[in-house]
Amino acid sequence: MAECGRVDSSTSRHTMDKSITLPPDEIFRNLENAKRFAIDIVAKVRSFDHTAKAASDKLYEISVQEEVTARLHFIKFENAYIETCLDFIKDHLVNTETKVIKATGGGDEMTCLIKGCNFVLRNIPHEAFVYAKHADSEFRFQTTHPDIFPYLLVNIGSGVSIVKVESEDKFERIGGSSIGGGTFWGLGALLTKTKRFDELLQLASKGQHTSVDMLVKDIYGGSYGSLGLTGDLIASSFGKSATAEKEFSKEDMAKSLLHMISNDIGQLACLYAKLHNLSRVYFGGFFIRGHPVTMHTITYSINFFTKGEVQALFLRHEGYLGAIGAFLKGAEEDNPNQYSWGENYAGSSGLMSVSPDMNPMQRARSGTFDMLEMDRLERQLVNLPLLQDPSSYIPDTVDLTEDALAREYWLYCFEEALDGVVKRAVASQPDMPEAAERAEKFRQKYRHKLQTLRHQPFAYGSLTVRSLLDTREHLHDVAHILVHNCLFCLFFPSERPWLVDCYDQWFERIKGPPHKCALFFVDNSGLLSRGTEVVLASNSGPALNDVTNGELQILTEKIAAMDSVIQAGLKEDRLTLVQSGSSSPCLDLSRLDKVLATVVRERKTDLVIIEGMGRAIHTNYYAMLSCESLKMAVIKNSWLADRLGGKLFSVVFKYEVPAGRPSLDSTALTPS
Amino acid sequence: MAECGRVDSSTSRHTMDKSITLPPDEIFRNLENAKRFAIDIVAKVRSFDHTAKAASDKLYEISVQEEVTARLHFIKFENAYIETCLDFIKDHLVNTETKVIKATGGGDEMTCLIKGCNFVLRNIPHEAFVYAKHADSEFRFQTTHPDIFPYLLVNIGSGVSIVKVESEDKFERIGGSSIGGGTFWGLGALLTKTKRFDELLQLASKGQHTSVDMLVKDIYGGSYGSLGLTGDLIASSFGKSATAEKEFSKEDMAKSLLHMISNDIGQLACLYAKLHNLSRVYFGGFFIRGHPVTMHTITYSINFFTKGEVQALFLRHEGYLGAIGAFLKGAEEDNPNQYSWGENYAGSSGLMSVSPDMNPMQRARSGTFDMLEMDRLERQLVNLPLLQDPSSYIPDTVDLTEDALAREYWLYCFEEALDGVVKRAVASQPDMPEAAERAEKFRQKYRHKLQTLRHQPFAYGSLTVRSLLDTREHLHDVAHILVHNCLFCLFFPSERPWLVDCYDQWFERIKGPPHKCALFFVDNSGLLSRGTEVVLASNSGPALNDVTNGELQILTEKIAAMDSVIQAGLKEDRLTLVQSGSSSPCLDLSRLDKVLATVVRERKTDLVIIEGMGRAIHTNYYAMLSCESLKMAVIKNSWLADRLGGKLFSVVFKYEVPAGRPSLDSTALTPS
Structure with a gap:
């Protein structure tokens, strides 16, 4: 609460545009039911200038937990809206007994930042990415590893903080630099008379640094081979403006400045990473925040200094780290680590390209509001233990x-x-x-x-x-709608040979000794009668027409009443129904209910059956498991069938035996 | 010679002041007899601006070896004089058969720089110093170590080169930065409209960086304790100019810029030093060159980042490294390492304080000409092997x-x-x-x-x-004068007790077994008759009234004719006359003729006798030897006598036995 007092905007209150009407159902719709507030005050400029304009460039963030749906709402908006937001909070939320308001910004924000960073790295798939300006895909997303430590976080705000994070609770600011975003902004403003950070970046993206910087070839006429310096390398930032009488363009100066600062930060980051033997380096802070120009220069710099050994990684939700961390700090009694979290695509704005040349309308929107919603899952999600x-x-x-x-x-x-x-x-x-x-x-x-x-x-x-x-x-x-219908209907099977046809091999296998335990995702077959235990994994929440665990429970009981095999299986605990942890029509084997993983391990599962387009074709088609697996589906989409080299309603019957664990077929072969 | 072609100043020729008359006997007096030229062309600015003014800020250096006196002359002068110099070279030196002209600058100058650096570190006493702005003595000079490797050289020219030097022939540019002197100059010129480098530094020395930089306390109201950041730490260079509407003074901006660049270089230097495990870091280049402001900020930065573990070292002759290296490269067939070198105080300008507040006349001189003369000694100088x-x-x-x-x-x-x-x-x-x-x-x-x-x-x-x-x-x-006279006359001895009186201990010692070999610096006594070998070390060149080795040879022969002990000693090789390697009335035991060191070792010398004010009082009074020593002198100066607590003509008779090697007195004591 003490930190909250720092949001004293009384001096700027008069100059604020009070007429702005927030789109309340879009932005604050969930605030009224919120029990907890976590406000991350990102005060970039303070104490030396309380006048007018400056304040409008500040960003404020607010995060609210909606209890009903166990969903986190993070809203990022420009400082211009802080008054409206505070009024809203005052009118609706403060002084009601159930509310808890926590605010960060200043003082403790490093702890919040790290907490938030750990959280997104652990919980949001494809959170981190490599930026490649000229590649086909600008963003190359990294798969989430359960083991996120240790890593280096380079936070580029006004200045730079370089933080080594070793575990959930252990981090150290091992370095920093005063040459950061504030330097780009400050020097940029002095050089170009352009006061806005975004405009400075826009200038930079149009400039030619070579007209301001002195290159190696400007000194040596070419490269300096014996020292390994190429001719195009910057020998001296702003070196040409030392003595030249000419005027330099704003664009060129801004570009040179951007290069100078990005290269310097990149080099420092590399040196600290090397000194501390860290290979994962994440960059964040307002200097980076979604700006392709800065991501590009930082990436270039890291590649240059580490010769590709270290990759510059950026975060999709880097701007929310402080707010997320503030919430987590406030909710520590809840032990947030007992849950899992998923990004809600409906309620989240997603990563914007703020490239000045691209989609200016969206740029404007991004600058105004940016949202992140996280759904809380009341269970921990883990890898399928059978993943190779x-x-x-x-x-x-x-x-x-x-x-x-x-x-x-x-x-x-x-x-x-x-x-x-x-x-x-x-x-x-x-x-x-x-x-x-x-x-x-x-x-x-x-x-x-x-x-x-x-x-x-x-x-x-x-x-x-x-x-x-x-x-x-x-x-x-x-939209609170339920779609009890399917997009694609089930047709099974057409005449052989199928598009992928391992049926003969499978048939041979089936003649051999029965499997110990089979893990089914969704469907069922006649394995129970062979003595194989069966684990039926079904969705935890509704998706498409897929059966949910709750529905399956009822269904199985009904079937058991009619079928003795099923009945015996249930009775003898050879047929187990477990929820997968997913609410998707697809299947991510790295985010499964922890209980399912335990059952899989305990039962010594040696067969995994994945069925259907969503689970076996759109996902997991190439997944390598450490036990035998069956992937079965009918291609119910002509384009996809075409792509895979088949026809509509082609059948995929993929039976795989992991390398080194031969199927019975091949073990039966004696060396001749 | 190829490099020489790069000194094409044809475009600026017309704008040069051709009327400048050089003081020829002062500056170029030795050039006419020179056989070798080594020109280090320090081209800081090239290729992008061939117009007028720029060129006048360039520095050129010329080094000439005068064969007659085996002396190196290095002359540093402003670019304005390059035409005059080149004309002089053309008229007097080029196209005569004996001349060799080598020029560096561009291409190979890193090799020259390192060669020069090794040379001054090895050959010039008190070459390196620590800079302490607020201390009683601004410069704290380091004693020269024979083992100079490995070290880090941070050369701050337009950009920064960070070079690890491991041996005479092995160096590697392990890092660098584009934020260097050219950046200070270039950005400084853009921000302040001040075009001269020196003026920019002068502005910086008067400014307050806190009005432009955002400090930790500007953000957090005080220190950020949990991260170990003090309130006065710069959080963001130029952070305050990002949004403030006010005008910033030239002085403040220049100061902020200087801090930004110096801190950055300091931090990079520290990180590279740590990564490569180097504790000696020398800074050079035109950004440093004698400027107290930059030396201070670099020193501050190094202290901050290494917490005092690494000291920033500067070089008195840093500006000559390239020229010296160029000469050495050109003279490689001579094997310069077989000689030793000494700085000639008469022909060298010495280190200037270019502090803008101090001695502006000398500053002006320094900016125009700067000279270094090195005397070549035809022998290698080494430590006395008996130094503790x-x-x-x-x-x-x-x-x-x-x-x-x-x-x-x-x-x-x-x-x-x-x-x-x-x-x-x-x-x-x-x-x-x-x-x-x-x-x-x-x-x-x-x-x-x-x-x-x-x-x-x-x-x-x-x-x-x-x-x-x-x-x-x-x-x-x-001045080609000879002073065959002494300042102080010899009086010996007054009545006991003397000012320092170890005579009784010495007398006791003399009763014990004779010494194996005694090393005398200058004088003689009756030790020969006791069977002790005697090595007489006398000056190689004339100094005051001290006997030289040549004179001593003649003198000893004359005495031998009259004295049988001396005669026998010479005959039996128990009396040896060796030159010390010095031409000073004082004695530096770390710069002795290699032959003397060999004799001392071979003879297993166990007594060193140092006699006279210059050798035993002004120098070596506190020198600790690993064998017994006698230091004897009469204090022939009332002020000094006063200082030492005695009277004029007080006698010092200091007999010392190294700890752990007790005199016979104490070894005779049996434990009781």
């Missing part, structure tokens, strides 16, 4: 961020299907008068989302069929 | 740089004695008509030297009675 190499496991078969053709198709496909989905949604709820209105709202939102993803496929990490499906699920949820 | 700890050995008893009272006295004393010296010089050469003129010239020069030393006692390293005596010797030499 968890660290290299990628659930998704096609990365639509990289594959432009596939992206185009699937975005088109999902948009085309939208009307049908809406129609079915309304039809499936004939007794709900508001269903039509909700369905319409859903249609608008999803169309907008698809539009956004067309321009910024990287918004939520790697774009995949899974993320498109999940986004729709999240939007269903927001 | 060569690395901590300091020859001089009183450091006049630190002891202001003593400095004042001795400068006064030498000035007072000047008339007498001149008179005796003329009187001693009655048949030389030019003696009077030469003596007068000597008087003027020495008086000027004393004047300089009064203002800049640090000009040639630590000021000592020895350096004052040596300076006079060097000037005698320049």
Whole structure:
């Protein structure tokens, strides 16, 4: 609460635009039900200038936990809205007994920053990315590792803090520099008379640093080979302005300044990383925050100084770290680590490209409001213990961020299907008068989302069929609609040979000794009768027409009443029903319910069966397991069938035996 | 020769002031006899601006070896004089068959720089110093170690090169930065419209960085304790100019810029030193070159980042490294390492304080010409093998740089004695008509030297009675005068007890077994008759009235004819005459003729006798030897006698036995 007192904007109150009307249902809609507040006050400028304009460039963030849905809401907005927000908080939230308000910014924000960083690295898939300006996909997202420590966090605010993070509770500021974002801004303002940070970056992106900087070739006529210096290397930043009489353009000076600062930070980061033997270096702070120009120069600098040994990593939600950390600090009694969290694609703005040349409308929006919603899952999610190499496991078969053709198709496909989905949604709820209105709202939102993803496929990490499906699920949820219908109908099977046809091998295998325990994702078959234990893993929450664990429980009991094999299986504990932890029509084997993982281990599971388009084709088609696996699906999409070299309704029956663990077929062969 | 072609100043030729007349006897007097040229072209600015003014800030250096006296002359002068110099070279030196001209600058200058650096570190006493702005003595000179490797050289020119030097021939540029002197100059020029580098530094020395920089306390109201950041620490360089509407003063901006750049270089230097485990870091380049402001900020930065573990070291002749290295490269066939070198105080300008507030006349001179002369000694100089700890050995008893009272006295004393010296010089050469003129010239020069030393006692390293005596010797030499007379007359001895009186202990020792071999510096006594071998070490060159080795050879032969002990000693090789390697009335035991060191070792010398004011009082009074030693002198100076607590003509008879090697007295004691 003490920190809150620092938000004393009384001097700037008069100059603020009070007429701004917030879009309340969009931005603050969940605040009224909030029990906890965590405000991260990012005060970049203080104490030396209390006048007017300066304040409007500050960013404030607010995070609210909505108890009902166990969802975290983080809203980032410009300082111009702080008054409105504070009034809102005062009117609705303060002095009611259930509210707890925590604010950070100043003093303790480093702890919050690190807490937040650990949180997003652990909980948000595709949180970290490598930036490659000239590559096909600008952003290359990293898979989330359960083991995130140790890492180096280089936070570039006004100055630079270089922090070594060794564990959840142990971090140390091992270095820093006074040459940071404030230096770019401050020197930039003095040199160009341009006061706005964004405009300075825009100037920089148009400039030529070579007209201001002295290059190696300007001194030596070419490279300085014996020292390994190329001719284009900057020998002296601003070296040419030392004696030249000419005027330098604002753009060129801004560019030179940006290079100077980015290179310096990059070099310091590399040296500290080397000294402390750290290979993962994350960059954050307002200097970086989504700005392609700075990400590019930092990346270039890191590559130059480490010769590619260290990669510069950036974070999609870097701007929320302080707020998330503040919330976590406030919610410590809840032990947030007993839960898992997922990014809600419906309620989150996603990563914006603030490239000045690109999508200026969205840039403006990004500058005003930016949201992140995190859904709390009441369980811990872990890797499937049967994954061959968890660290290299990628659930998704096609990365639509990289594959432009596939992206185009699937975005088109999902948009085309939208009307049908809406129609079915309304039809499936004939007794709900508001269903039509909700369905319409859903249609608008999803169309907008698809539009956004067309321009910024990287918004939520790697774009995949899974993320498109999940986004729709999240939007269903927001629109409070239920779609009891399926997009694709089940046809099984056509005549052989199938598109992928391991049926003969499987058939041979089946003749051998029975498996100890099979893990089924979703469907069932006749293994129980062979003495194989069966673990049925079904979704924890609803997605498409997939059966949920709750539904499966009821269903299984009904079947058991009719089928003696099932009945015996349940009775003898050879048939177990466990929830997967997922609410997606797809399957991420690195985020499974911890209970499922325990059962899999205890039962010594030696067969995994994954069935259906979402789980076996869109995801896990290439997943390598350490036991035998069956991946089965009918390709119910002609484009995809084409891509895979088959026809619509082609059958995939993929039976795989891990290398080094031969199937019975091959073990039966004696050396001849 | 190829490099020479790069000195194409044709575009600026027309704008140069051709009317400047060089003081030829001062500056180029030795060039006419020179056989070798080494020109280090320090081209800081090139290729982007060939117009007028810029060129006048460049520095050029020329080094010439004069064969006759085996002396190196290095002359540093402003670019304005390059035309005159080149004309001079063309008219007098080029196209004569004996001349060799080598030029560096561009391409190979790093090799030259390192060669030069190794050379000065090895050959010039008190070359390196620590800078302490607020201490009694601004410059704290380091004793020269024979083992100079490995070290880090941070060369701050337009940009920064960080070079690890591991041996005479092995160096590597391990890092660098584009934020260097050119950045200070370039950004400074843009911010302040001040085009001259020196003026920018002058502005900086008057500014307050706190009005431009954002400090930790500006953000947090005080220190940020949990991260260990004090309130006064710069959080963001130029952070305050980011949003403040006010105008910033040129002085404040220049100061902030200087801090920013110096801190950054300091931090990088520390990180590279740590990474490569190097504790000696030398700073050089035009950004440093004698500028107290930059030396102070660099020193501050190094102290801050290494918490005192690493000291920032600067070099008195840092500006000559390239030229010296170029000469050495050119003279490689001569194997310069077979010689030793000494700084000639008469022909060298010495270190200038370019503090803008101090001695502006001298600053102006320094900016125009700066000279270094090195005398070549045809032998290698080494440590006396009997020094207890060569690395901590300091020859001089009183450091006049630190002891202001003593400095004042001795400068006064030498000035007072000047008339007498001149008179005796003329009187001693009655048949030389030019003696009077030469003596007068000597008087003027020495008086000027004393004047300089009064203002800049640090000009040639630590000021000592020895350096004052040596300076006079060097000037005698320049003025071609011989002073066959002594300042102080010999009186020996007064009645006991003497001021320092170990005579009884020595007398006891003498009763014990004879020494194996005694090393005498200068005088003789009756040890030969006791069976002790005697090594007589006398000066290699003339100094005061001290006997030289040549004179001693003749003298000893004459005595041998009269004295049977001496005769037998010479015959039986028990009396050896060796030159010390010195031409000073004082004695530096760390710079002795290699032959002497070999003899000392071979003879298993166990007694060192040092006699006289210059050798036993002004120097070596506190020297610790690993064998027994006798230091004997009569204090022939009332002020010094007073200082030491005695009277004029007090006798010092200091007999010392090293700890752990007890005298016979104490070994005779049986434990009781």
